[in-house]
Amino acid sequence: MYKSEHDESKQMSPSSKQANGEAAGSQEPSQWRPPVLETQRLRLRPLSLDDVMSIYEYAKNSENVRYTGFDRAESAKDTLEFVEHTLNIRYNERHEGEWAIELKGSPGAEMLGTIGCFFAKDDRKIVELGYILTQDHWGKGYVSEAACAVRDWAFENYDIHRLQARCVSENIGSWKIMEKIGMQCEGTLRKFFKRGDHYWDFKIYSLLREEWSQQFQRHSAQDKG
Numbered sequence: 001m002y003k004s005e006h007d008e009s010k011q012m013s014p015s016s017k018q019a020n021g022e023a024a025g026s027q028e029p030s031q032w033r034p035p036v037l038e039t040q041r042l043r044l045r046p047l048s049l050d051d052v053m054s055i056y057e058y059a060k061n062s063e064n065v066r067y068t069g070f071d072r073a074e075s076a077k078d079t080l081e082f083v084e085h086t087l088n089i090r091y092n093e094r095h096e097g098e099w100a101i102e103l104k105g106s107p108g109a110e111m112l113g114t115i116g117c118f119f120a121k122d123d124r125k126i127v128e129l130g131y132i133l134t135q136d137h138w139g140k141g142y143v144s145e146a147a148c149a150v151r152d153w154a155f156e157n158y159d160i161h162r163l164q165a166r167c168v169s170e171n172i173g174s175w176k177i178m179e180k181i182g183m184q185c186e187g188t189l190r191k192f193f194k195r196g197d198h199y200w201d202f203k204i205y206s207l208l209r210e211e212w213s214q215q216f217q218r219h220s221a222q223d224k225g
């Protein structure tokens with residue numbers, strides 16, 4: 001949920017402005033899409049322009065973005081820019097996985113949030129995980145479930161040696177997810193993350209390819225039959 005230190009345009013927030021002068025109004029159809037991923041309760045599917053209002057509904061809520069690198073969305077136009085950036089830059093140019101989280105069997109396939117990953121280094125050997133869920137559905141284990149699927153997809157589809165995630169120390173639900181998907185805490189960057197006038201402690205977690213292979217690869221293959 002945080003921007004790459006190397007390229008501010010890699011991870012856009014639902015409310016951030018289009019970076020690097022990219023045209024915000026482009027309606028070009030995307031070509032590359034991440035595949036649909038299924039878990040027991042969830043369907044993770046690529047984003048589309050139809051998702052703008054669903055994302056805006058939670059991105060405008062300050063509580064949802066409190067510990068993220070996002071500003072609260074001021075208007076649906078901000079969210080449109082985020083979706084367009086995902087389709088045009090993160091999908092087509094960078095092939096970064098970003099999914100809408102849907103509850104299987106819910107009326108109208110309600111979208112609960114997004115989960116995704118982005119390259120944290122230009123050599124594309126390290127991927128970082130980020131996620132956001134609408135507040136009504138917190139604490140039901142949904143993001144832990146989705147993050148397992150994204151973890152396995154990232155190691156299976158990218159030539160990476162490390163998956164990482166970072167969060168504000170007070171964001172207990174977020175670092176618990178990191179632990180539940182097998183990541184190790186590497187430490188706390190004290191008063192590192194600035195939000196408004198406040199500097200928060202920031203925890204960093206990672207899972208290396210060899211650890212994933214030992215602990216999860218076999219299960220991942222079995223799950224897929």
Ligand SMILES: CC(C)(COP(=O)(O)OP(=O)(O)OC[C@H]1O[C@@H](n2cnc3c(N)ncnc32)[C@H](O)[C@@H]1OP(=O)(O)O)[C@@H](O)C(=O)NCCC(=O)NCCS
Nearest residue numbers: 001064132133138139140141142143144167172173174176
């Ligand atoms: C952080 C967030 C993604 C957690 O998603 P979630 O689906 O509620 O998480 P899960 O239900 O999978 O919970 C994972 C663990 O954290 C715990 N947890 C979740 N929210 C918690 C909270 N606010 N306080 C303490 N523990 C919490 C759960 O109990 C669970 O632990 P357990 O299995 O030991 O019971 C969600 O709260 C969110 O979207 N927040 C706003 C956006 C955000 O902060 N994103 C992350 C930026 S790094």
